[in-house]
Amino acid sequence: MKQAISFITLGVRDLERSRRFYRDLGWRESSGSQAAVAFFQAGSVAFALFSRDALAEDAGVSAVGSGFPGFTLAHNVASEAAVDTTLAEAVAAGGRRVRVGERAPWGGFRGYFADPDGYLWEVCFNPFFPLDADGFVHLPE
Amino acid sequence: MKQAISFITLGVRDLERSRRFYRDLGWRESSGSQAAVAFFQAGSVAFALFSRDALAEDAGVSAVGSGFPGFTLAHNVASEAAVDTTLAEAVAAGGRRVRVGERAPWGGFRGYFADPDGYLWEVCFNPFFPLDADGFVHLPE
Numbered sequence: 001m002k003q004a005i006s007f008i009t010l011g012v013r014d015l016e017r018s019r020r021f022y023r024d025l026g027w028r029e030s031s032g033s034q035a036a037v038a039f040f041q042a043g044s045v046a047f048a049l050f051s052r053d054a055l056a057e058d059a060g061v062s063a064v065g066s067g068f069p070g071f072t073l074a075h076n077v078a079s080e081a082a083v084d085t086t087l088a089e090a091v092a093a094g095g096r097r098v099r100v101g102e103r104a105p106w107g108g109f110r111g112y113f114a115d116p117d118g119y120l121w122e123v124c125f126n127p128f129f130p131l132d133a134d135g136f137v138h139l140p141e
Numbered sequence: 142m143k144q145a146i147s148f149i150t151l152g153v154r155d156l157e158r159s160r161r162f163y164r165d166l167g168w169r170e171s172s173g174s175q176a177a178v179a180f181f182q183a184g185s186v187a188f189a190l191f192s193r194d195a196l197a198e199d200a201g202v203s204a205v206g207s208g209f210p211g212f213t214l215a216h217n218v219a220s221e222a223a224v225d226t227t228l229a230e231a232v233a234a235g236g237r238r239v240r241v242g243e244r245a246p247w248g249g250f251r252g253y254f255a256d257p258d259g260y261l262w263e264v265c266f267n268p269f270f271p272l273d274a275d276g277f278v279h280l281p282e
Contacts, residue, residue, distance in 0.1 A: 067206025
């Protein structure tokens, strides 16, 4: 299997609420979006919002689940100050600040916000991993 | 906030089991990996495996959670046949086949496997979204 992730899909409880949140964060939906699914290109990966029940049904699993979903997304930025401003943007768009920007034990600086379904986004300044002009990380080979 | 996802981090219960699974799937770890965290570059996004408890602690939330995690990752391939062969590769690496390759209502063809923690991967042939040579989707603007 190629080392590729084509889509990340979040199963959401209120699609309109979620698409509004990500739009208010400044993201632009693809024209390929439909009433039942919102698509956003985020670098080489496509980010999708889809009904939580429909997502579970597509996989053929129960939609029942609660608590920590077990994963995080991260948005890396170029400075400590940008962590704070990005967290403020997320709160202005209706997100919930989960952890204020603070130094991490490994030497970076990060905070967290939650989207309308509680999915966690880390906003991180990592001095060890360079970002390209589009804000993407390039790990050492 | 830029339309960028820098990292996807899965919180796993047994890091060695998970890194072995993804390696057996054919993925190659970054030399930036450490004992406590495994990194894999997957296009513009970095994929990370980290202890589930440590991930929750980093976010400052409870690690308690169960059932459907509410998200899926997708690996798109270029044909229906490649869906089946990729699912077989995942099973050979120790994954669990959750849904065999089947036609989806929207006209694609997809199946699902679960990684060692039950995180769901869709393997999908989508005739409507072209793939580039590296297997990445480019949504219409």
